Amino acid sequence: MRPILMKGHERPLTFLKYNSEGDLLFSCAKDHTPTVWFADNGERLGTYRGHNGAVWCCDVSRDSMRLITGSADQSAKLWNVQTGTQLFSFNFDSPARAVDFAVGDKLAVITTDPFMELPSAIHVKRIARDPSERSGEDVLTIKGPQGRINRAVWGSLNKTIISAGEDAVVRIWDSETGKLLNESDKETGHQKTITSLSKSEDGSHFLTGSLDKSAKLWDSRTLTIIKTYVTERPVNAVAMSPLLDHVVIGGGQDASHVTTTGHRAGKFEAKFFHKILQEEIGGVKGHFGPINALAFNPDGRRYQSL
Numbered sequence: 001m002r003p004i005l006m007k008g009h010e011r012p013l014t015f016l017k018y019n020s021e022g023d024l025l026f027s028c029a030k031d032h033t034p035t036v037w038f039a040d041n042g043e044r045l046g047t048y049r050g051h052n053g054a055v056w057c058c059d060v061s062r063d064s065m066r067l068i069t070g071s072a073d074q075s076a077k078l079w080n081v082q083t084g085t086q087l088f089s090f091n092f093d094s095p096a097r098a099v100d101f102a103v104g105d106k107l108a109v110i111t112t113d114p115f116m117e118l119p120s121a122i123h124v125k126r127i128a129r130d131p132s133e134r135s136g137e138d139v140l141t142i143k144g145p146q147g148r149i150n151r152a153v154w155g156s157l158n159k160t161i162i163s164a165g166e167d168a169v170v171r172i173w174d175s176e177t178g179k180l181l182n183e184s185d186k187e188t189g190h191q192k193t194i195t196s197l198s199k200s201e202d203g204s205h206f207l208t209g210s211l212d213k214s215a216k217l218w219d220s221r222t223l224t225i226i227k228t229y230v231t232e233r234p235v236n237a238v239a240m241s242p243l244l245d246h247v248v249i250g251g252g253q254d255a256s257h258v259t260t261t262g263h264r265a266g267k268f269e270a271k272f273f274h275k276i277l278q279e280e281i282g283g284v285k286g287h288f289g290p291i292n293a294l295a296f297n298p299d300g301r302r303y304q305s306l
Contacts, residue, residue, distance in 0.1 A: 003286060004042040008035055013306040015057045016295040019064040024081075025295070025304060026067060030054035034069050036081065039297060048079045050086045057098045061105040066127070068108055070096035076110045078127065078134075088134045090125055094118050098151050101127070102158045107139065109161055109175075111149040120144035122152055122163060124175065142178040145169065151197035153206070155220055162220065164194035164208055170223060182223050189225070190216065195251075196237045196293075207247060209235035215249050217275070229273045231280075237293045243300020245275040250291025250305055270294065270305050 011030035018025055018039065025037045034048040034055050053073030060067050060081065067079040072095040078088040090096070094115030101108050110123045124140040147166025155162050160181065161173045168191060170184040184190075192212040199206045205226060209215045211234040217227040229247060236251040252268040268287040273280050287305065296303045 006037055006042045006044070008037075008044045009033070011054075012289075012292065014055065014292060016293040016304050016306060017058050017060055018295055018297055018304075019060045020062050020298060021064065022298040024060070024064060026058050026060055027306065028055040028058050028069065032071070032073075034058055034067070034079075036067075039302070046084050048077075048084050048086075050077055050079075050089075051075070053095070056096070059099050059101045059108070061101055062103075063105070066105070068099045068101065068110075068127075070099040070110055072096075074112075076108075076125075087131070088136075090123075090136050092123075094121075097149060098153075100153045102154045104158070107154075107158065109152050109154060111144070111152045111163070111165075113148050120147065120149045120165070122149065122161060122173065124161075140175065140178050142173055145171065147193075150193070150195055153197060153199055156203045162197065162199075162206065164197050166193045168192055168194055168210065168212070170194065170197075170208060170218065172220075172223065184218075184223050184225075190214070192234075195235060198238050198240055200240055201242050207238045207240050209238035209249060209251070211235070215247065215273075217247070227275065227278050229278055231271055237291055237305075239294040239296045239303060240275070241296050241300050241303075242298055246281070247273045247275050248294055248296070248303060248305075249273065250294050252287075252290035270303075 009029040013029045015028040025039045027035050032051045036045045051071040053071045055071045057070045070076045074092050076090040076096040092112045095113045098111040112121050114120045122142040123138050128134045149165040152163040164170045172182040190210040194210045196209040215229040215238050234251045239248050250270045269283040269285040272282040293306050
């Protein structure tokens with residue numbers, strides 16, 4: 001295994017996303033500047049300048065032509081991937097957290113954080129190809145649960161939206177009406193904040209990571225817990241291999257807590273588990289701080305951690 005070290009951001013990184021071909025890697029960070037890299041050799045291809053706050057999340061369209069980013073500057077921006085031109089800005093009254101393109105790239109889901117008197121919310125926006133048809137109006141607004149929604153993704157056939165966050169509950173919403181269809185059981189589900197959510201290639205199941213030191217595999221329709229992977233540190237990021245029955249989990253204590261504990265207490269390596277057997281099968285070391293994001297290349301042969 002030969003690691004490639006990518007340097008370019010000036011502040012901690014927050015999110016990683018490969019395009020569908022796996023030749024481009026997009027990274028988000030607290031330095032306000034999303035960046036695109038050539039996945040094969042780690043060469044930095046360009047940056048997207050326009051945000052005035054930490055960028056929490058991004059997604060790239062299926063044809064790799066457009067990028068959407070969510071930021072603490074209370075906006076989600078649409079970009080031309082190739083030129084770096086800002087195509088549109090969706091402006092909100094609170095920080096934008098999670099973004100996800102629907103299948104077909106004609107819709108996007110964006111979550112906003114609780115802020116001042118405003119609750120957390122899930123917004124569905126139409127992504128028009130024609131610049132004259134672009135609008136900031138919501139197709140659907142779902143007033144969210146208590147606390148921040150850390151991840152929201154589209155379910156099967158764009159019919160549902162799956163959300164999870166600070167209240168440790170996974171919810172499935174109807175993407176047309178906004179009705180709550182299902183939510184996870186608090187006793188059997190996660191006990192602390194859900195930090196990350198990763199869908200399988202076919203959308204039939206998804207993986208969540210939580211500060212309760214576990215990751216769980218869920219059925220996308222019934223919210224049945226299929227498998228649970230237990231580790232000894234808070235989980236900040238999860239990813240599933242598209243090729244093998246492997247799950248990778250990353251996390252670790254916050255840096256401020258590590259200085260007061262033992263030398264190895266941070267536990268910053270990425271851990272691999274067998275998806276079916278739930279057994280730990282290996283780990284990759286190299287990080288000097290908590291792992292905040294993970295992504296598998298669509299070819300299944302490489303993964304990225306930060």
